[in-house]
Every structure is written in structure tokens, then in C-alpha cells.
Amino acid sequence: MMTAPVKFLLVDDLEENLLALEALLVREGLDLHKARSGEEALELMLTNEYALALLDVQMPGMDGFELAEFMRANERTRHIPIIFVTAGTGDASRRFRGYEAGAVDFIQKPIETDILRSKSNVFFDLYNQRRQIVAQRDELASMSIALQSADQQKNRFLAVLAHELRNPLAALSSGLNILDRAQSGVDTSKIRLSMRQKVAHVTRLVDDLLDISRIERGKISLKTEKVSLNELLPLALDLVEPAVVAANHRLLVNASDETLVLDADPARLIQIVSNVVGNAVRYTPPGGEIGVRVWGASGYAIVEISDNGIGILPEQQAKIFEMFEQSDNGLGIVGDGLGIGLALVKQLVELHGGEILLKHSCPGEGSTFELRLPLAK
Numbered sequence: 001m002m003t004a005p006v007k008f009l010l011v012d013d014l015e016e017n018l019l020a021l022e023a024l025l026v027r028e029g030l031d032l033h034k035a036r037s038g039e040e041a042l043e044l045m046l047t048n049e050y051a052l053a054l055l056d057v058q059m060p061g062m063d064g065f066e067l068a069e070f071m072r073a074n075e076r077t078r079h080i081p082i083i084f085v086t087a088g089t090g091d092a093s094r095r096f097r098g099y100e101a102g103a104v105d106f107i108q109k110p111i112e113t114d115i116l117r118s119k120s121n122v123f124f125d126l127y128n129q130r131r132q133i134v135a136q137r138d139e140l141a142s143m144s145i146a147l148q149s150a151d152q153q154k155n156r157f158l159a160v161l162a163h164e165l166r167n168p169l170a171a172l173s174s175g176l177n178i179l180d181r182a183q184s185g186v187d188t189s190k191i192r193l194s195m196r197q198k199v200a201h202v203t204r205l206v207d208d209l210l211d212i213s214r215i216e217r218g219k220i221s222l223k224t225e226k227v228s229l230n231e232l233l234p235l236a237l238d239l240v241e242p243a244v245v246a247a248n249h250r251l252l253v254n255a256s257d258e259t260l261v262l263d264a265d266p267a268r269l270i271q272i273v274s275n276v277v278g279n280a281v282r283y284t285p286p287g288g289e290i291g292v293r294v295w296g297a298s299g300y301a302i303v304e305i306s307d308n309g310i311g312i313l314p315e316q317q318a319k320i321f322e323m324f325e326q327s328d329n330g331l332g333i334v335g336d337g338l339g340i341g342l343a344l345v346k347q348l349v350e351l352h353g354g355e356i357l358l359k360h361s362c363p364g365e366g367s368t369f370e371l372r373l374p375l376a377k
Helices: 015-025 038-045 064-073 092-100 113-181 189-216 229-246 266-282 314-319 341-351
Strands: 006-011 030-035 052-056 082-086 103-108 225-228 250-255 261-264 289-297 300-307 355-362 366-374
Touching: 006 015, 006 038, 006 113, 015 030, 015 113, 030 038, 038 064, 052 064, 052 113, 064 082, 064 092, 092 103, 103 113, 113 189, 189 341, 225 229, 225 266, 229 250, 229 266, 229 289, 229 300, 261 266, 261 366, 266 289, 266 300, 266 341, 266 366, 341 355
Parallel strands: 006 030, 006 052, 052 082, 082 103, 250 289
Antiparallel strands: 225 261, 289 300, 300 366, 355 366
16 A cells, blocks of 8 residues: 655745755655745645654844744644754854744754754654554554444344344243143144244254354365256245244245256355345244245346345344344344344355345335345356
8 A cells, every 4th residue: 555645834935045955855755845935834734744844044034933832822833843943143042033933953054064954854753653653543443333234233242142042942941841731632733833933943053053154164065957947946934834824924936937057055045045035034924925936137147035024223234144244133123033144144145146135125114035046157
């Protein structure tokens, strides 16, 4: 990354003196600004940040001492180091007035080149160091904010995880107690079915967590083969059918008659589609409508999943594919989930060379997602 030049201000009423100072100080990374009066110098200081000001003492109108006093009285310019350049006498009273006006040093004319360069280099280096410190401070502040956000996100996730695990475990515990007390001949099939559903729910949560961990560590690999999306779609929808029925939703499927063949991992493809449809089911209040459309276009199989659920607030839409982002139920989310479903889907889709998009979402009107997966060549 290129560093912005360091700016020095040279103030002298004689153009030849300004040119001489410029020739002595010119170097890479240094931007020399020139002013021929105190008024012109003050005007430049309103729009520029200077590391050093070299002021000629004897100027008509506002002299160097008066200019320094103006600089020290102004919040924007009071921090600029000042070196006076003078051809006059170096008596103590004159120097005292200069230091009282805020000077850090005096240079006597005729100017010795090495002395001028050496002193200006000190302020050049100090200014660069100060900029580095400010940049590091800002970077640390940004990191601190990011860490605080990550910590809050982690705490929200742990709270949701505890809730998601506690409920099915409590149901399993109750089921076992009922089975232990059940008398012979009593029908316990409903209890066993409920317990199997709770075990399946916990298993799905753990599997999703493991998948995310494997992907982030680069430990997951796809077992790709030629597969027909038309044949896998019913299998994916079968996985979410119990949730659709339980929520009294209508599932509308519109699949193209065209055979869509992909180079894909069939298990992961089923997981991708079922997760997105399941997400729509969870975020749609009971009695809603879930739509699934499938067609081919421009070398891609396109799966569009829509719902008429709660939708997503505009300020949240850019974050929906981030890890754990949806674990906060502040949007009125209905249903369960850890907020990793869409993050996992995004990574699995990208492993297949495809992409997932949020095409449309509006609070109270629902959402539409689009999966694009490359067709086999």
C-alpha cells in the first residue's frame, strides 16, 4: 500500500528563497508547499496537514512571529512544528520571542545544507511514525470491535444451541420415563416416533456443526458423479415433508420436464435443497405457501425456492449467509435452527461451482432464493 506524501510548508516573501529551500529539501515522499505571505500560509493550512513549517522571520505585513502566534491560537494548526529561518541577528530577546511564539528551532541564513536537511528529516520521520501509530491504533480499534461482535455472536449462538439441545433432550427424557412406567399392552408407538424425531433433530444439528467445521478446515470432499436433479429433488423434499405437514403449509413444486444432469455429490445436493426448503418452512408462519421451481438456463440448473413468510429486514439481507447470523430471533423468526443452515448451503454450493442468491425479500411478504448449479458437460 502506497503511503501519502508528507507535507512541509515553506513560507518566504522572496520567490528565490522558496526555490532554494525547495531544492535543498526535495526528496521522495515529501510534498513541499510554498507560500509568499503569512495570509497565504494560513489559507494553505486550512486544507492541508503539515509535518513542519519553515517560516521566514522578516516578511512585509504579517511577519514570521505573528504567523506563528496565529498558528498556535488555532486548534487545527497549533500542533505544527515551526522552524524560523532568519537573516537577522541572533540575540537572546529575538530568540525568546520566537520560542514564545511556538518555534522548535532557528536556522540562520546563509543556510547550511546539512543542518537544514538533518533537522527537517527529524520531523519527516516523526510525522511518519505518528501516522503509523494512528494507523495501528485504528486497526486495533477495528479488531477490538470485530472481536466484541464475534464474542456477542458466539454468546447468542451458545444460547440458541443450548435451547435447541435442551428441548429435544427434555422430550427424550420424558419419553423414557413414560416407557419405563408403561404397562404391557399399552400402545407406545407415538412416544417412540416422537423420540425418533427428536433424535433426528439433534443428529441434524450435530451433523451441520461438523460439516461447517470440516469445510472451514478444508477437510470435506465431494463424491461427485453424474446425477439427475429431477430424480434427487423428490428425495430432498421428502426430508422436509414432515415439517411442511406439521406447519400446515402448501408445497408447490414446478419442475421442468428437461433432464438436468449435474456433476455433483448426490448426498450433498439433497442436503443443499432440503436445507433451503427447510429454511423457508421454518421462517413461514403456519398455513403458508412454499414454492419450488426447477429449470435449466445458460448451462446451469436453477432451483428457485420461495415462501410467503416473515421475510428479512433490508439491513439484515447482506448478512444472511454469515455464520450464526440468523440465530438471533429479533426478527420474529419462527421455528428452530442454529443459524448455520444458509452458511453451510453457501459453502456446499460453492464447492460444486455454483452460487446461491437472495433474489427478493420483504418483511411480511416472504423471500425467494435461487440456487445455480453448473450442468454436466
